[in-house]
Amino acid sequence: MADLPPPRPSGRASSAAANAAIAAHVPGATIGLATEPAEIAVAFSRVLRGAGLRVPTSSTHTFASALCAVGLDDRAGTYWSGMSTLVRRPEDIAIYDKAFAVFFEHRRSTSDDLQEQDPLSITITIDTDDEDGADDGADVADGDDEETVELRFSTTEILRNKDFAEYSPEELVLAQEMMSSLKLIGSPRRSLRLGPARRATPRPDIRRTVRASLKAGGEPIERHFRAPTERLRRLVLVLDVSGSMEPYARALLRFVHAAVAGRQKVEAFALGTRLTRITRELNSRDPDIALHEAGQRVLDWSGGTKLGVGLRQFNDEWGVRGLARNSIVVILSDGWDRGDPDELATQMERLQRVTHRLVWVNPLKVTPGYAPLARGMAAALPYVDSFVEGHSVAAMQELADVISLP
Structure with a gap:
């Protein structure tokens, strides 16, 4: 040859x-x-x-x-x-x-x-x-x-790698269907609850052993054991809805809705000049209803960005108290921030201490020659476990793979 x-x-x-x-x-x-x-x-x-x-x-x-x-x-x-x-x-x-x-x-x-x-x-x-x-x-x-x-x-193959900023309203509907098929499942973790074990463990299951012994005249011929079970980690999505994210926010919101409507342990927040929890609004399986209710709930669409203030509110009211503990937290933002970068760095450090994995999704990362020069992005990046792209459906598939990592 x-x-x-x-x-x-x-x-x-x-x-x-x-x-x-x-x-x-x-x-x-x-x-x-x-x-x-x-x-x-x-x-x-x-x-x-x-x-x-x-x-x-x-x-x-x-x-x-x-x-x-x-x-x-x-x-x-x-x-x-x-x-x-x-x-x-x-x-x-x-x-x-x-x-x-x-x-x-x-x-x-x-x-x-x-x-x-x-x-x-x-x-x-x-x-x-x-x-x-x-x-x-x-x-x-x-x-x-x-x-x-x-x-x-197939048109869907073309849309997989097309930039969200170039989508038409009709293409957004197709993207919604494509992102709904993504498996956004967090990695499992050990639970405090005990369940039946297939192998012998140091924890005997007395109740099941006694019940089984009744079939043998009271002799515990078959012994049963218990072991800690596994539970899926909670997934927390924080979407930047500021003016700089407007070309991507409409598509990424559909991604967040697909995650919440998947009936997994998912919490969703919108972050602009304030923090708004939108899990309940996105809980509907009908995308039109869910997106409409989320739009009515969030009052600072396409406004300014105060990432440090918003993350401080998240840490104080939700994250550090338990919502982010041992969870996978995903922040979808381009990193442009009007607030104090030192405060953002402090809140990112607090959040990184309690999470299992902290992921930052930046739609601008795919741009040739991109460097995290924005003040907010530069302040947050040292505390990020995974820094991924977020400009297309294919990038969302890569994000789903990162979320499922152990």
């Missing part, structure tokens, strides 16, 4: 329309950015399936492992990794070459390229599954003798 030649170069640049279509609808089209090889493997496998190739899930896993080994910068290695793991029939090689060129090299197959490679002419069109563009690919094949392969991609 080492002597195999690399894929033939295109020899012609792709058109602007094709580049725009691929960048808009093909997951992972921007290969030069920080994209995981596993995501690239999954997206390209979907392209091949849409083109008619049979690509089982095991082949996708093998392709992802090969990409991790050869790296995405090696185009020849990427080409032959896919060829050896995803192509099973000789007649599929031509389709694989066209799909590889469109997906990885951002170009359309031209007539000159096809004459050099294969007399088979295939046009690849890309579309999404929304209603507006449902029939766009059908018109391409009319009046054309070339074989047309239509590749369709």
Whole structure:
């Protein structure tokens, strides 16, 4: 395999329309950015399936492992990794070459390229599954003798990595459904309550042992024991609703509602110039009702930010008294604060002492060249256990994984 030649170069640049279509609808089209090889493997496998190739899930896993080994910068290695793991029939090689060129090299197959490679002419069109563009690919094949392969991609896949600030109201509804499927479950902890134990422990269960002995004439043949049970840790979400967070607050509030409506041990607070508990308002499973009631409850939407004052109120009235003890506390904020940074640092230190894990979610963290230079963010960061992004549904999935860590 080492002597195999690399894929033939295109020899012609792709058109602007094709580049725009691929960048808009093909997951992972921007290969030069920080994209995981596993995501690239999954997206390209979907392209091949849409083109008619049979690509089982095991082949996708093998392709992802090969990409991790050869790296995405090696185009020849990427080409032959896919060829050896995803192509099973000789007649599929031509389709694989066209799909590889469109997906990885951002170009359309031209007539000159096809004459050099294969007399088979295939046009690849890309579309999404929304209603507006449902029939766009059908018109391409009319009046054309070339074989047309239509590749369709889910709108939800596109929204997973789209920035919340760019969402339309309709996309927010779809994001609500996607975030409702996230499993926001805190890590388990040992409880003071005792329950039945499968193995012998130093704590015998006298009541169950005596009851079992009645079946054997009073002889304690079968002995039972007790042991501490496990309970899920409480999750506390504090959402910054100040003016600087306005582009993200509407989407993050839907995330908070999805967590509260999941019927886990979740508490929710809104933080602006004051602290407002909104757990009861978000308890409804109907998003419209829950968001409306939360909007009526919070009186300082899109106002100023006093993180230190709000966290002091949280610590005094809720957190230190028990709500945050051994809990997972998540603060969703960009870190812009009008208050005293020293007070914020003091309250973050108090909170970090009693929590199991203190997580800070900043939607601006994804910005290229971001540095925590805001006074509030710089003061709070030394006391944060996990500092994660919060700009997209994919980032919310990563947050869910952080929350479930032991």
